[in-house]
Amino acid sequence: MAKELVVLKVCLDEIERSRPFLIGLIGDRYGWVPDPERMQSAVDEKGFETDVQEKSVTALEIEFGVLDSPDQRRRSHFFFRDPLPYQQMSPELAAQYSDAHSPDPGTRKHAEEHLQPLKQRIEDELPGRVHHYSVAWDADAQEVTGLDDFAAMVLEALWADLETEIPPLAEQEEITWEDQERLAFEEFIELAARDFVGREQIAAEMLALSRSPAAEGGTWGGC
Structure with a gap:
C-alpha cells in the first residue's frame, strides 16, 4: 500500500530531523516488518544500502540513524529494558509488550530469530553506549511503574554527551x-x-x- 511507503519515509525523515543526539529504547518486541519492496523504495530514496528482507522498521531506523554513521555512534545511546513479569499479565496485555507472547506463531518465530541478534549487534558495535534498566509492574493497575531511575539514567547519559560537545563550541569566536x-x-x-x-x-x-x-x-x- 502507498500508505505504508509514506509511513516508512516519515520514519526515516524523523530520524534525520532528530539528530544530532538519538536514544533507542528496546524491550521485548522486534517491531513491525513491512513489505520488503516498499521498504526498499524508502531506503533507495535516502541512498541507503542495506538488506531489507525480514527487517523491522525498528531495525532499519537503528541502522540508518546510528550504526551507519560514525558521528552518530558517539552521540547515541540505547536502553534495553529487562523483561517484565508477563506471568502477572493477561495474554492480551503480555502480547503488547513481548513478541514472545504474541498469539501469532509467525511473530513469535520472527522475534526469536531477529530480536536478540539485533541487541547483540548493538552491544558489539556500541561499547559503553548500551544501558540496561528494570522497571516495576503494578499488577492491580496493570501498568509499568518505577520509571524514575530510568529517567535519571537517560538524563545522565545525554548530559555527558552534551558536556563533551559544548566545550569546543564555547571556545569558538563569537560570530558577527x-x-x-x-x-x-x-x-x-x-x-x-x-x-x-x-x-x-x-x-x-x-x-x-x-x-x-x-x-x-x-x-x-x-x-
Whole structure:
C-alpha cells in the first residue's frame, strides 16, 4: 500500500530531523516488518544500502540513524529494558509488550530469530553506549511503574554527551551579526524547502531573474 511507503519515509525523515543526539529504547518486541519492496523504495530514496528482507522498521531506523554513521555512534545511546513479569499479565496485555507472547506463531518465530541478534549487534558495535534498566509492574493497575531511575539514567547519559560537545563550541569566536543573519536565513530556507513542491520552469525563470542585472531606469521584479 502507498500508505505504508509514506509511513516508512516519515520514519526515516524523523530520524534525520532528530539528530544530532538519538536514544533507542528496546524491550521485548522486534517491531513491525513491512513489505520488503516498499521498504526498499524508502531506503533507495535516502541512498541507503542495506538488506531489507525480514527487517523491522525498528531495525532499519537503528541502522540508518546510528550504526551507519560514525558521528552518530558517539552521540547515541540505547536502553534495553529487562523483561517484565508477563506471568502477572493477561495474554492480551503480555502480547503488547513481548513478541514472545504474541498469539501469532509467525511473530513469535520472527522475534526469536531477529530480536536478540539485533541487541547483540548493538552491544558489539556500541561499547559503553548500551544501558540496561528494570522497571516495576503494578499488577492491580496493570501498568509499568518505577520509571524514575530510568529517567535519571537517560538524563545522565545525554548530559555527558552534551558536556563533551559544548566545550569546543564555547571556545569558538563569537560570530558577527552578519553571520547570525546568514545562519538564520539558511535555517529559514531549509525549513521552507522541506515541504516545498515547485514548478521547475517557474523556479528556473525566477532564479534567472534574481541573478540578472537590473537595467538602468527599468523595473526589476517578479510575482
